[in-house]
Amino acid sequence: MKLTKQGLRWWSLAGSLALLLVLLPARALAQGGATGSLNAPDIAGLFNIVLVLAILVFLLVEGLLIFAIVRYRRRSPDEMPEQVHGNNAMELSWTVGSGILVIILFFFTLGFYQQPRTLPEDSEPVTVEVTGHTWYWEYYYPETGVRTETTLNVPAGRPVVLDITSADVQHSFWVPEISGKVDAIPGRVQRMWFQVDEPGQFVGQCAEYCGLQHYDMLITVNVMEEQEFASWMDGEAAAVAEAAAATEEEAAALAGDPAAGEQLYNSMGCMACHSLDGSTLVGPSFQGLGARAGEVLDGVSAEDYLRESIVDPCAYLAEGFDNCVMPQNFGDRLSAQDLADLIAFLLEQ
Numbered sequence: 001m002k003l004t005k006q007g008l009r010w011w012s013l014a015g016s017l018a019l020l021l022v023l024l025p026a027r028a029l030a031q032g033g034a035t036g037s038l039n040a041p042d043i044a045g046l047f048n049i050v051l052v053l054a055i056l057v058f059l060l061v062e063g064l065l066i067f068a069i070v071r072y073r074r075r076s077p078d079e080m081p082e083q084v085h086g087n088n089a090m091e092l093s094w095t096v097g098s099g100i101l102v103i104i105l106f107f108f109t110l111g112f113y114q115q116p117r118t119l120p121e122d123s124e125p126v127t128v129e130v131t132g133h134t135w136y137w138e139y140y141y142p143e144t145g146v147r148t149e150t151t152l153n154v155p156a157g158r159p160v161v162l163d164i165t166s167a168d169v170q171h172s173f174w175v176p177e178i179s180g181k182v183d184a185i186p187g188r189v190q191r192m193w194f195q196v197d198e199p200g201q202f203v204g205q206c207a208e209y210c211g212l213q214h215y216d217m218l219i220t221v222n223v224m225e226e227q228e229f230a231s232w233m234d235g236e237a238a239a240v241a242e243a244a245a246a247t248e249e250e251a252a253a254l255a256g257d258p259a260a261g262e263q264l265y266n267s268m269g270c271m272a273c274h275s276l277d278g279s280t281l282v283g284p285s286f287q288g289l290g291a292r293a294g295e296v297l298d299g300v301s302a303e304d305y306l307r308e309s310i311v312d313p314c315a316y317l318a319e320g321f322d323n324c325v326m327p328q329n330f331g332d333r334l335s336a337q338d339l340a341d342l343i344a345f346l347l348e349q
């Protein structure tokens, strides 16, 4: 078949019609789709548009391929096909055509790209720090110190802000009915918000292959009535406070071993920021700490001051230090005995 000017015109007309036929229902689809959260329908809509376009391109390319194979097959051994070297009009039209498709998709995306990142004004969000681990998700509520795994409890009808990061390799937080994927990258925090108005459960899955048990890295978002959520949170927060008080009491009653404390000073990485010889590294030097610890805060004993400085380092900053950069999780990482040993070691400095 030789492509005449007439033929080319028919092809471009058929192409434009097909594009129109796809884009019209695609726009309608964009308003439907998932309804789990406020911003889910847009993402599901875009996904559907891309899916419909991809199906159409697939059918067009494969259809032409099959047509060419059948129509132009070799019919006799000495038949030689017509030799063709390029066709500027066709090459130009499929380059420009696919370019236009990409530009259309770009504008569809641009419309709500910022939406999952920008919180509505005057909202009182619940913040949750989400950390991917091999192979489970950890949820931490900084306002109350409550920590859960696997199931993320949130209230209905209130925005939820997720600060997503990873403790090891790269993961991706994805609950399709709630929002798009957000990568969990070590050393970086990526923010996303959503709001679900009706209580219910939504399931998701880590969407970045992260090792052997990646398949088992499930997410359950449990959306509760606001009242139910508040009472769950109160119960959990009380348990956290009780456990912390018990550890502190236990630690205060334990006798510390300075030699074991020195080992912890080295193995927990304290020495990277705190010298023993008076030189200032990242944080204050420990030189002379035993003598001054009891006089830093009025009415606070040296032991209590040191304990607070380890467990809750940002509560009080030593003179000359304006930024709190010390990790705030030593309370979780050190046992009561470890804490007592470390304090005993510090008192000897």
Ligand SMILES: [Cu+2]
Residues within 6 Å of the ligand: 132, 170, 171, 172, 206, 207, 208, 209, 210, 214, 217
């Ligand atoms: Cu993962």
